[in-house]
Amino acid sequence: MSLLICYATETGNAEDVGEMLWREARRRGCKSPRMASFEQLSLESLASERTVVFLIATSGQGEFPTSARSLWTCFRQKILPNDYMDKMHFSVVALGDSSYQKYNRAGRLLRARLVQLGAHQLCPPAYCDDQHEIGIDGAFQPWKHVFFEALKGVEGFERILDSKDPELSERPFVSKFRLRFCDGEHIDEPSGSAEYVRVETISNERQTSIDHFQDTRLITFNIGNHEEALRYRSGDVLMIQPENLDESIKIAVEALKLSDETLDRPFKLEPTDSNIRLPPGWLIGTTTSLRYCLKRVLDLQHIPKKSFFEILSRISKDEDEAERLAEFCQPENLDLFLDYTLKTRRTAAEAFRDFYRTASQLSHEQLFDVLPLIRPRAFSIASSPMAHPGVIQLLVAKVEYKPPIAKMADLRRGLCSCHLTRLRHGDMVFVRIRDGTFHFPSPETPIICIGPGTGVAPFRSVINDRLRIHPDSESLLFFGCRGRFSDYYFEIEWTHLEKPRIFVAFSRDQEHKIYVQHLLKKEAALIWRLLQQGAYIFVAGSAGEMPNGVCEMLGEIGKEIGGEENLVKTLETQGRLQFETWS
Numbered sequence: 001m002s003l004l005i006c007y008a009t010e011t012g013n014a015e016d017v018g019e020m021l022w023r024e025a026r027r028r029g030c031k032s033p034r035m036a037s038f039e040q041l042s043l044e045s046l047a048s049e050r051t052v053v054f055l056i057a058t059s060g061q062g063e064f065p066t067s068a069r070s071l072w073t074c075f076r077q078k079i080l081p082n083d084y085m086d087k088m089h090f091s092v093v094a095l096g097d098s099s100y101q102k103y104n105r106a107g108r109l110l111r112a113r114l115v116q117l118g119a120h121q122l123c124p125p126a127y128c129d130d131q132h133e134i135g136i137d138g139a140f141q142p143w144k145h146v147f148f149e150a151l152k153g154v155e156g157f158e159r160i161l162d163s164k165d166p167e168l169s170e171r172p173f174v175s176k177f178r179l180r181f182c183d184g185e186h187i188d189e190p191s192g193s194a195e196y197v198r199v200e201t202i203s204n205e206r207q208t209s210i211d212h213f214q215d216t217r218l219i220t221f222n223i224g225n226h227e228e229a230l231r232y233r234s235g236d237v238l239m240i241q242p243e244n245l246d247e248s249i250k251i252a253v254e255a256l257k258l259s260d261e262t263l264d265r266p267f268k269l270e271p272t273d274s275n276i277r278l279p280p281g282w283l284i285g286t287t288t289s290l291r292y293c294l295k296r297v298l299d300l301q302h303i304p305k306k307s308f309f310e311i312l313s314r315i316s317k318d319e320d321e322a323e324r325l326a327e328f329c330q331p332e333n334l335d336l337f338l339d340y341t342l343k344t345r346r347t348a349a350e351a352f353r354d355f356y357r358t359a360s361q362l363s364h365e366q367l368f369d370v371l372p373l374i375r376p377r378a379f380s381i382a383s384s385p386m387a388h389p390g391v392i393q394l395l396v397a398k399v400e401y402k403p404p405i406a407k408m409a410d411l412r413r414g415l416c417s418c419h420l421t422r423l424r425h426g427d428m429v430f431v432r433i434r435d436g437t438f439h440f441p442s443p444e445t446p447i448i449c450i451g452p453g454t455g456v457a458p459f460r461s462v463i464n465d466r467l468r469i470h471p472d473s474e475s476l477l478f479f480g481c482r483g484r485f486s487d488y489y490f491e492i493e494w495t496h497l498e499k500p501r502i503f504v505a506f507s508r509d510q511e512h513k514i515y516v517q518h519l520l521k522k523e524a525a526l527i528w529r530l531l532q533q534g535a536y537i538f539v540a541g542s543a544g545e546m547p548n549g550v551c552e553m554l555g556e557i558g559k560e561i562g563g564e565e566n567l568v569k570t571l572e573t574q575g576r577l578q579f580e581t582w583s
Ligand SMILES: Cc1cc2nc3c(=O)[nH]c(=O)nc-3n(C[C@H](O)[C@H](O)[C@H](O)COP(=O)(O)O)c2cc1C
Pocket: 008, 009, 010, 011, 012, 013, 014, 015, 057, 058, 059, 060, 061, 062, 063, 065, 095, 096, 097, 098, 100, 101, 102, 103, 104, 105, 130, 378, 437
């Protein structure tokens, strides 16, 4: 009887959480727990499993992650009998973000389907929310306790250890990887992986006025050598593999007490268990070094989660630090944990500095236990395949702010946006294309694009494309920014185009605030006319209040002009109202 942990991920969180669960299951004495991604499984093999945890992220607009879609299609087959999975005990951990309209939809759908197919739910699902003050852990940690309790009731798992069992703390820590030094070997610096290619930066131009608080850049990459691999459509997304910033690497190297010799000593990694995967593309079969991994592979800038402190406390040989680290993990010390991590936005590198006696004892392989991998970040492509051949452009707002608790002198910096906005001509970046969430109609169908701030990026792409394919295509753009002279992106470009029609809400150029939804109201008659012609509406930008404000206004337009009560719902059902928002 063995536990299967089955994950469906787009950006890696479900896999990370799955790995945490797998380690804990192993430590508590579950016999040979296994991990598998959705794409590794067939419906038939799943149906023969007895105990499964599903970790399911929602991506796109309430969809399953790309790699999970074909198995999900099998799940939905109508011919499956309602006892098809009745031998299975399961629980679902859904990963999502409540700022999206279809919050945790994939996890909810899967749970409902499993029940329909006769599977037995071990405990209620965890609905993890990126918006929770402690992120995924907010729902995952409490779920974990309930889950292991419930698991004890399943035949074959009766003897798994309780979280407070003294035997648990006596069990030695087992690293994910075994490390073999290979002195004298050449250190590989992979120039790409199966998926990622290296592109050169051509330019990096500030788009906001120099006195504006926000530094937004238009970054242009030369894709001339990779036209095939980087073929894209309007609305697609560029995945960027960022690097840790030099200042974070410096803090970590000092805390970890790594000499140049240690940093450059070649080694190879191999998993200690077949369930552990090496980071794809970067370390498989390569000879690497800590200098390389601390730059490209291990995330030094993330805000540590509880698992970071838990693992450090278990491997620390310093009694005092081990005790303080363990305190962060106690549920009753949530305030302490929040004050130390989220309120100050303290990074993992800084935590190493604060717990330097522990950090300086970490072995190479333990760094891979403590630190998560740097995950690629997604940016909507701002260029058009037709209008900007040979390049890809991104519109990137630099994330840099003072932490909520101001006693930290240092500015906090977003890993990827800062990496990108620091790029200079000739710098190389690892990238790949991913399908976007927007599905644009053919240029004959009118579109209404609502994209304040950097939300305008996919619309610059699609509008330019449509004009080249079909010069009479009808496209409306509602853009919003603070002021005409501070952050009106692409102003000159728009004025050179006869079409589309651009409506700009300058929120702070007058006494009262004007936002995109106010302009929608002003143009209600035009919007209604285009909707009658089958227009699609697209909304992109910050997940804050804007999407709700837009929906409310569309609802009003429907009622007041068309006498239609449920315009928003109708459009959404028809796929004619689409969102791509981020927080
Ligand atoms: C492009 C994109 C689209 C997303 N769409 C949704 C969504 O529709 N509903 C939701 O609840 N969460 C959505 N999310 C949030 C993710 O589900 C959440 O960040 C999750 O932790 C990601 O897990 P993963 O790294 O395993 O893919 C989206 C995230 C991204 C990047």
